[in-house]
Amino acid sequence: MTVSPTPRLRAYVTAGLVGLGAALAVGDPGPALIGGALLALAMAGMIGRATPTMSVRLDEVPLSMVEGAEHRISMHLATNEKLGPVYIGIGLRDMDITSTEGGRLVEDSTLSIDRIERVARVVVNVSPRGWGRRELGPVTVYADSLLGMFDFLHTSPDSEQIVVLPEESILKRLLRPMETNLHIGELVSTRRGSGSEFADLRVYQPGDDPRSINWRVSSRARSLWVNERHPERNGDIVLLVDAQVESGTDTEFVVDRSVRMAAALLRSHARRQHRLGLVTIDGLCRWIYPGMGESQRRRTMEQLMSVTPGRVLWETAERAVMRVARRPAMVIALTSLLDPHLAGLVHSLRRSGIDVSVIEVDVETVLSPPSDEARSLGRRIWSLERDRLRDRLAAEGIPITVWHSDESADVPMARLEQWRTSWRRRLG
Amino acid sequence: MEDLLAATARLSAGVAALLAVALVLSVPTAQGSGIGALVGGVGALILVVGLLSGHAASVTAAAVAFVLQLAIISALPVELSPPLWAHALLIVLIVEFATASFAARSHPVDPLRVVVRAVGTAIVVGGMVQVMSLLLEGVVASGVLVRAIGLTSLIVAGGWVALTWRRSSPSDVGDPVSRG
Numbered sequence: 001m002t003v004s005p006t007p008r009l010r011a012y013v014t015a016g017l018v019g020l021g022a023a024l025a026v027g028d029p030g031p032a033l034i035g036g037a038l039l040a041l042a043m044a045g046m047i048g049r050a051t052p053t054m055s056v057r058l059d060e061v062p063l064s065m066v067e068g069a070e071h072r073i074s075m076h077l078a079t080n081e082k083l084g085p086v087y088i089g090i091g092l093r094d095m096d097i098t099s100t101e102g103g104r105l106v107e108d109s110t111l112s113i114d115r116i117e118r119v120a121r122v123v124v125n126v127s128p129r130g131w132g133r134r135e136l137g138p139v140t141v142y143a144d145s146l147l148g149m150f151d152f153l154h155t156s157p158d159s160e161q162i163v164v165l166p167e168e169s170i171l172k173r174l175l176r177p178m179e180t181n182l183h184i185g186e187l188v189s190t191r192r193g194s195g196s197e198f199a200d201l202r203v204y205q206p207g208d209d210p211r212s213i214n215w216r217v218s219s220r221a222r223s224l225w226v227n228e229r230h231p232e233r234n235g236d237i238v239l240l241v242d243a244q245v246e247s248g249t250d251t252e253f254v255v256d257r258s259v260r261m262a263a264a265l266l267r268s269h270a271r272r273q274h275r276l277g278l279v280t281i282d283g284l285c286r287w288i289y290p291g292m293g294e295s296q297r298r299r300t301m302e303q304l305m306s307v308t309p310g311r312v313l314w315e316t317a318e319r320a321v322m323r324v325a326r327r328p329a330m331v332i333a334l335t336s337l338l339d340p341h342l343a344g345l346v347h348s349l350r351r352s353g354i355d356v357s358v359i360e361v362d363v364e365t366v367l368s369p370p371s372d373e374a375r376s377l378g379r380r381i382w383s384l385e386r387d388r389l390r391d392r393l394a395a396e397g398i399p400i401t402v403w404h405s406d407e408s409a410d411v412p413m414a415r416l417e418q419w420r421t422s423w424r425r426r427l428g
Numbered sequence: 429m430e431d432l433l434a435a436t437a438r439l440s441a442g443v444a445a446l447l448a449v450a451l452v453l454s455v456p457t458a459q460g461s462g463i464g465a466l467v468g469g470v471g472a473l474i475l476v477v478g479l480l481s482g483h484a485a486s487v488t489a490a491a492v493a494f495v496l497q498l499a500i501i502s503a504l505p506v507e508l509s510p511p512l513w514a515h516a517l518l519i520v521l522i523v524e525f526a527t528a529s530f531a532a533r534s535h536p537v538d539p540l541r542v543v544v545r546a547v548g549t550a551i552v553v554g555g556m557v558q559v560m561s562l563l564l565e566g567v568v569a570s571g572v573l574v575r576a577i578g579l580t581s582l583i584v585a586g587g588w589v590a591l592t593w594r595r596s597s598p599s600d601v602g603d604p605v606s607r608g
Contacts, residue, residue, distance in 0.1 A: 007484040008527040015491035015519065020582045022499035024575055029564055030502035031495055034516045037556045038491075041520075041549065087536050106536040142535050148527075148545060 002153040003051050009149040012042040045149030053080045054154040056088070056139050059121075064163040064301070065128050070098055075139060077113075077120040083152075084115030088122065089140040091159070095126040128164040131259065133306050136160040163305045166260045171268040173413040175420065177235030178355040179328030183292070186232055186272055193231035200228045236275045236290040238325045239265060242335035242342050243282035243307045254361045255309050257403070258334040261359065262304055264409050265332060270297050277324050278303055279317075281335075281342070283310025287320040290329060314341045318348070325349055331356040336363045343389050350398050357420070358393060358400040359412045365405045397423060436539045437532035441479040444525035448472035448490060451518045452497075454510050461501045468497035475522070479529060487526045494519050512561050517554035521546055 019035015060074040075088070092109040101123040103111035113120055128134065137159030143152045180190075192199055194209075201217060204224030212226040241262045243255045266276055277290035278300045288300050325331045331349055335342050337360050349356045364383070370376040393400050399419040403412040452468040455461065471493020478486020498515050502508060510518070524546035531537050 006527060007487050007530055008523060010485075011488040011491040011523045011527070014488045015495045015523075017582065017586050018492045019495045019499070022496060024579060024582065026499050026503035028499070028502040029561075030508065030512055031499040033512060033557050033560050033564070034495060034498060034519065036560070037516055037553045038495075038519070040556065041553055085538060085541070089535075110536055112536060112538075147549070 001051065001054055002151075004151045004153070006144070006149055006151055009042055009045060012038045012045075012149075016040075016042060041147070042149065045145060045147035052083055052143075052152060054078070054083075054141055054143075054152070056141050056154065056156045058137065058139065058156075058158075058160055060123075061136060061160045061162065064165055064298070065126075065134075066165050067128050067131050067167050069168075070125050070127050072123060072125055073136070074121060074123045077116060077122065077141065079116055079118055082115065082117055083143045084113065085143070086113045086116050086120075087111070087142040088113070089142070090124065091135075091137045091139060092126060093134055094129045094132075094164075095134070096129065097124050098127050099125045128162075131164050131166040131256075131263070131305055133302075134162045134164055136162055163302050165301055165305065166263045168267070169260075169264045169409060170271070171264050171413055172410050173417060174265075174268055174272065175330065175332065175357055175413065175416055177237065177274075177328065177330035179330075180233035180235050181275065181328050183234045183273075183275065186234070191231060191233075192228045195229040195231035197230040197232070198227060199230045201225050202228055234273045234275060234292075236277065236329035237265070237269045238277040238279065238290060238329045238331045240321060240325075240331055240333040240335070240342075240345075241278065241280045241282075241304065241307065242333065242339075243280060243309045244312050244336070244339055253366050254336045254363050255307065257361050257405070258336070259304055259307055261334055261361070261403070261409050263301065266297065266300055266304070276300055277329065279320050279324050280304065280307050281312055281317045281321075283308045283312070285313060285316045285320055287324045289324055312339070312341070314345075317341075318345055321345055321349065322352075325354055325356075327352075327354060329354065333358045334361060335359075336361045337386060337389060338363065340389060343393060346393060346398060347396060350396055356398055357416050358398060359416070360390070360400060360402045362402050362404045399423065434532075436537055436542070437529045439539075440525045440529035440532060440542060444522050444529060445472070445476050445479060447518055447522045447525065448475050448494075451494060451510075451515070451522070455497060455501055456506045456509050459504055459506050461504050461506045464497040464500035464504075467493050467500060471497065475526060479526060482530070482533065484527070484530045487523055487530070490526070491519055491523050494522070513554040513558035516557040517550045520550040520553045524549055 016035045016037075016039030019031040019038065021035075023029060023032030023035065055078045057076050058073065059076050060072060062071050062073075065071045073090075075090075077086070077088070087106070088103065088111045090109045090111070095109075097105055097109065100111055102120060103113045103122040103124075106112045111122060111124065113122065137156060139156040141154045144150065145152070201214060202225065204213060204218075204226050208226050212229075214225050214227050217225045239262050241258055243258065262278075266278070269276055273292070275290040275292050276296060277288055279285075279287040280303060286303055288296070288303055331354055333342065333346055333356065335358065337343060346356055346358055367379075370379045390400055399416045401412045401415040401419065403409075449472055452465060452472045455465045455468060457465050471490040474486050474493065475490035478484070478489070494515075498512075508515075525542070528537060528542040528546065
């Protein structure tokens with residue numbers, strides 16, 4: 001707790017002392033009366049002051065929030081005496097306070113309490129803007145003494161880290177991995193085993209489960225035949241999120257779209273019991289091996305939310321991708337294809353026999369139109385080079401689609417699935 | 429809401445400046461008391477400049493100037509205008525509104541509370557001055573003994589204030605009000 005004299009106290013004390021001194025100098029009681037009254041006021045303010053002790057702590061803070069949704073944060077304040085009015089600065093960044101309980105909103109993130117009777121509980125309902133990592137706090141409590149001669153300022157030392165996730169969106173269409181792994185899921189495996197999907201018939205062999213005997217076929221064939229089934233398995237999905245930005249362009253918008261799409265993919269695949277892995281290709285280049293469960297989901301989301309656009313060390317990125325993306329994983333790359341290195345990386349994955357698809361986040365809409373003919377020509381050449389890059393990837397059997405800014409997230413998924421289906425048919 | 433806070437700061441500053449000008453204009457200028465008005469005018473000017481530039485120390489300077497203005501006028505054979513109690517009342521109102529303006533720049537303040545506190549404090553101080561002047565009417569405060577007692581009480585009061593002030597700041601984080 002910091003106690004500071006206010007300018008009011010300084011003014012009264014100084015003017016009071018000057019009044020007393022001036023009265024002595026001029027030999028008239030007038031200035032002494034005013035000086036005495038001002039000093040008496042200041043002294044009353046000083047005598048009436050008792051330095052309060054104060055504590056404030058954040059009681060209820062969610063670990064993660066969802067952009068645009070309402071979340072509850074509660075604080076507990078305690079003082080050793082009655083105080084009022086008290087102002088609490090919560091230190092919220094990029095969050096709107098939608099409603100409060102136990103306090104009144106007086107500024108963007110400042111509440112006022114008319115009076116605290118030793119203990120107070122304040123609840124604020126907040127709605128975060130945008131996604132990312134946020135810091136909540138430190139909480140600052142401000143009050144003044146009865147006559148306003150002293151300010152009391154208390155700042156809680158701690159602050160909380162919160163992850164704000166993008167708005168909840170579930171994709172209706174998802175890519176089906178070509179290969180499955182050994183964990184139970186909802187994908188019908190191409191292998192034979194115990195499951196519910198009929199695969200084929202074969203002659204009974206000792207050791208087969210008697211429940212799998214197909215009695216109708218067995219009675220016709222006069223020997224025992226059993227049903228073979230496809231087991232239901234899950235798949236490994238690895239997302240490659242390219243968060244590079246070009247300086248001087250509004251490509252943060254592209255990163256924002258990539259992250260939103262990745263979050264939607266993670267949520268949607270998690271619902272289908274797939275194992276999820278993530279590689280964020282940014283200034284830090286971090287990766288998470290495929291895994292299942294709530295903690296895995298939270299880890300991937302947290303990493304995604306702390307994506308740091310910046311210069312990429314491609315050697316590190318390649319090593320990370322090769323470690324995480326192993327068969328039977330399906331890799332979905334979300335990229336603006338601004339850097340041909342990523343195309344090379346995708347190409348390497350494909351050559352390693354990994355099922356990889358590319359969603360290209362459209363950047364051309366965020367680029368400013370060329371200002372002169374030379375720039376216009378440069379832009380055309382650049383577009384042609386990008387077309388060539390896409391064609392090269394497509395020719396290698398890598399499904400690639402451009403996700404335009406006016407399309408919903410389901411559109412590129414539908415296009416990719418269509419591409420993969422037609423490619424499979426072509427291969428027979 | 430921020431507009432309201434900015435409006436509170438501006439309105440308080442405006443009221444303080446107006447009262448300061450009114451105080452300076454209301455003092456007599458005859459028989460050399462214009463020097464008092466000049467000192468008060470300088471105080472008002474400092475206050476206005478301080479309010480515009482955000483220097484909270486200007487409140488102290490202005491309050492001192494107004495007290496000196498009164499001391500100069502009361503030393504001269506002119507009728508005191510405004511009366512002593514009104515002088516005290518105006519000084520307190522100026523200090524209260526000016527400090528409220530500085531406070532409103534750094535943290536939220538309740539405009540109603542500012543007005544109630546300013547008016548209440550000014551009435552108490554004005555009343556105190558009026559009562560004391562009635563009690564001391566006709567009393568001649570002169571002579572070595574009176575001056576010695578006055579000087580001693582001045583030193584004691586100054587020392588006590590300095591001591592209390594020093595004890596009041598256990599940590600030096602800065603004055604949250606004057607930061608604005």
